[in-house]
Amino acid sequence: MIEARNLTRRYGRTVAVDALSFEVRPGSVTGFLGPNGSGKSTTMRLILGLDRPHAGEARIGGRRYRELRWPLREVGALLEAKAFHPGRSARSHLAALATANAIPRARVDEVLEQVGLAGAAGRRAGTFSLGMGQRLGVAAALLGDPAVLLLDEPVNGLDPEGVRWIRELLRSLAAQGRTVFVSSHLIAEMALTAERLVVIGRGRLLADTTVAELSAGSGSLEDAFFRLTGATADYRANPAAEAAS
């Protein structure tokens, strides 16, 4: 269970996250949707305690991230950017994280196997493709066998086979009763992966609903999304200009 209560964060004069409150429940994949710049990554960073909120708070299983006893055993996170040193092997990267939270060393090889990196475990991670880097990030998230998973744009850089792999992985993790919170700007992908949705625009909550409910009133989830976020997008191509060109 992830709870955001009145979460607020400004950067200079820009309000990135604006009094955001929502709950992410266990047992299903919850998609986190919003246009670029709507505050999805900032919200994820606030939940993980990487950035500080100016107001409000985020709790995981009732506690703030900083209060967790063995954080990686409770929460697994994949953030948008790479989070490993290019000179270190995938195995060493995971071994360092494992030992920090008293996770058995055998678990490192298990997750490497699970994400399909067993054959590249000893290679310097700097030589990895974007997709392999994402897989290493997923391995790090799964390392502590956590009940809560946060993934920021996990399908970025993955080939079609990788996209399908992530989708099935997330659904199976949720089916095991875990809380799975996954951000994306790819609506079609979310329609396939998620059951629940949290939609934000300009840092504000636009909808906390299910995929079925949101698409019910519109032709498709995409149409529903545009109807919902239409007023909040920071920029939009001018249809008249496009037609003229």
Added chain:
Amino acid sequence: MTAPSGRYGLAQAVRMEWIKLRSLRSTWWTLLVTAAGTVGIGVAVGLNTRDASGDVTNNALAGVVPGLLLTGVLGVLSMTGEYSSGTIRATLAAIPRRPLVLLAKAVVFGFVTLLVGEAASFTAFLAVRATLRHGVAAPALGDPGVLRAVAVTGAGFCLIGLLGLGLGAIVRHSAAAVGVLVAGVYVGAQAFGILAHGVAAYMPILIVENSLSTTRPVTCGTGAASCPDFLSAGAGLGVLALYAALALVAGGWLLARRDA
């Protein structure tokens, strides 16, 4: 997988930092070059030592000054590399109590650079002893002040390395932090050496050269009036330790307060 009782602490953070430090090839190359440079330069200076009345031990330790730069830079990079690569987010996700991360880095890096520094310092001294010529008598570790000079010089590597680590935590960008380190340790020493003699004695590199690696108080001969009063070995070591501690405390304070 059942979680053990208790909570992550310094022991877990230290183990993590040890794996991180040793799993980068650049760590070992840098330390090897540091030690080889320290010994090589010492031997070269020793071979050209003709004045038997000078401080031959100090000459043998002449390679420490350039060697220190590498440990300082390695210290900087062990922090800034986390930011440039994004590893810092994974690190802080595992150990959210941030000062603990910097403390663990200081423990691991301080221990490794102390060992390497002592090895480099003693090896340089013994190598110079074996290669002196021009009839210069080789100093022995039992001679007055010699063991102390060699030992505290080795500790100098560790303290400059920790200073670099602290600066890395404060500045966060590799190039800028290395710039601050070089400016503070090397360039500043030259400027103050010319402009303000009283302050010069407190410049890190002059402490290493004139307080740590000497067996007797440095005098300036006939130009004594223009020579600063250099610190004793103990005071010099204390001042260097203070610099390292200040940089680490400031770095830890900022690490805990800033966005990662």
